[in-house]
Amino acid sequence: MSAGAAPTLRLLLTADWQIGLRAGQLRERAGDLRRERLRAARRTLEVARSSGCELVVVAGDLFDRPDVDADAVDGVVSLFAEFSDIPILVLPGNHDPVCEGDVWGRREWRSAPAHVHLLREAREIELSSLVGGEVAPAALYPCPIGQKQSRLDPTGWIPSRAEGDERLRLGIAHGSLDSMGKATNFPIAHRRAELAGLDFLALGDWHGTTILERAAYPGTPEQCSFGEQGAGSALVVTLRRGAPPQIEQHRVGRFHWVQEEVEVRSASDLQALRHVFDAGGSAPESTIARLRLELAGGDLQLIERSEGLLEQLREELFFLDAALEVLDLSEVEFESPLLAALDASLHALEQGEPVPDALDELRAAPLEVVREARLQLRRWMGAARGELEEAEA
Template sequence: MKILHTSDWQIGRIFRFADDDTLGALQAERLEVIRRLGLLARQENVTHVLVAGDVYEHETPTERTLHQPMERMRQFPDVRWHLIPGNHDADTPDGVWARLLREGAVPENVTVHRQPGPVVLDESENAWLLPAVLQRRHVLADLTAYMDDAPTPPDALRIGLAHGSVTGFGNGEEAEHNPVAIDRAKKAGLTYLALGDWHGFCQIDARTAYSGTPETDRFTTGGGGGGEALIVTLSGPRAEPQITRHRTGKYVWKKLDDVTLTKADDIHALEARVRGIAPDNPGSVLVWLAVSGLLSVDDLALYESAIVRRLSGAVACLRLSGAPHLSAGLDDLERFGTGGAVRLAAEGLLARAQAGGEEGAIAADALQRLFLFWNEVGGQAA
């Protein structure tokens, strides 16, 4: 038997760093990935998709956001979708699940598990689902503990579904809320424990794994940022499950926090590095650059042109923290001529910048802007 394990869709999530166009594209893709999950299930001949919590970002989404994931799942009537509440969309009296069921908006092929206890998943395979259900955002008790004594028929496939933090697995204070025992699968005799809450794939042991979010939603310096779903093959109640990772995300999020620029070659190398993240589709890349360094007037103009303008137009989103600073001296002021108001202003700004302090930093920034503007207009400003 195969199942598809996914979690942390967080429909309606807001990305505050993004402009309106980028935000709209990111939110749309979090919905579009549901279609890719359905197609993956069909491709792998999977009937049951287990969604381990946080379908929604908020407990009170707008009416349209409330219905959007349901309508995407409705498009796959041959797939059974099994949902549990997460910490973002806990099953509160007036929360998303109560609203959906009150409105009769849950499709026939979608099951929202609102009570703990064994549920027949697939009678022909003797497969039983044991869901853990969050009714508040944070609880201190381990809601998977009941699985230890939950009765199922002999030789059943016992599949746990939960949303929380595995204790003692390097997640520090997060494990204080919604804890999951690290050995729950062993203690409860589970064939597989499908977890949600961590946004990147993480396999705890042979029978326990986090799927991560199917569409990446955070900048990382390495891997582990999500964009995957898991196909889990269950060969028997005591056989170790076979876990296969499948790429489902469109966007690649990357953080480069080691960018120091001192010359033109550094700028060209940075541009090539970013374009190389997804050379066939740079529009699928969101990149966060932490930039520092000192550049000459000409190299600073190159940085503005190649990185701030061209590269930001090539990728889906370019997020910058920090910036290279201008390295300028008296010789550079010759660009403004030998006299005139602009030359006098530049001399004054350079003197203040070289004096240092808070005013010096402001003056340096102003002088940098003046050089860039002068380059843009070709020295023809009045």
């Protein structure tokens, strides 16, 4: 058989849309982010169309949970209806499992168009029986999830390739490959594709794109939270019997999530932080940020500048969660010359500089003790002045 005659199939692999995600971290913008997730889903389906994919595979967690708003389900169903030229295969994942009270039994989902196929059973399916006769001979091995957690490998049932079976064999599963650590929920043998003679194993659950020899996670099309790595893509996978899969990664996500903790010692630290957003490679209105600023020292001008920068970023970014912490009480003004001298001496001790003879024996004190003494002194001064002002008022 010539190479040209080998069965080929091009599919778009996506997963973990998590439609209806609560996104509580984004507070007042959470609803906007939910709508944006559906836009990323649309861009994903547009990639399928522009790349000439013969089908779309959603490898689990299309919905964030079974009780998402009716609007969320309606939104997905209407979106699918706009892409009626491409069959869409949907696998239930651990966020949207097939079980009592599942999202799939809801009225909104039941109006999904006929080109959308829910893979609710673990059994071999001839692809042509779902999508018509034009497609290459291929067998599907869907591994739907029926609960939130399990220690069993959902791909364990897939039979080995029978001798003489020259169809493409495609596994579709949701869980964690057991090779990458932390694989406690729905662990999947990392060599399952090779063990079962699959041409490709389409995977969902990990939110970062991960491409292996005969298996891949597309990752979530739009990052879900701070700390996730490698989200924001869809994969176009071309299978040809007897050859390794060809996998192309397409960016479909809009948002960049930035998390920074900065110790601000001078105005140049603020400039460097500003630069993170100016040179970050994403438009400010598509940036979601969490910032923790620590000001070592109570320089009032620096505090004001920091507040100014945060105010500016809050205007420009899609969302900013910011905290400004002032660590020191340097602004304390000592009315007593004696206490001022003591404070200066403690500071000198901290810095390893010469101190008056009277404090000489403190030289042996551990640095933390000296720092704490100075901080206590300043707190006490601040409190004492506050009481005085209250008494005068």
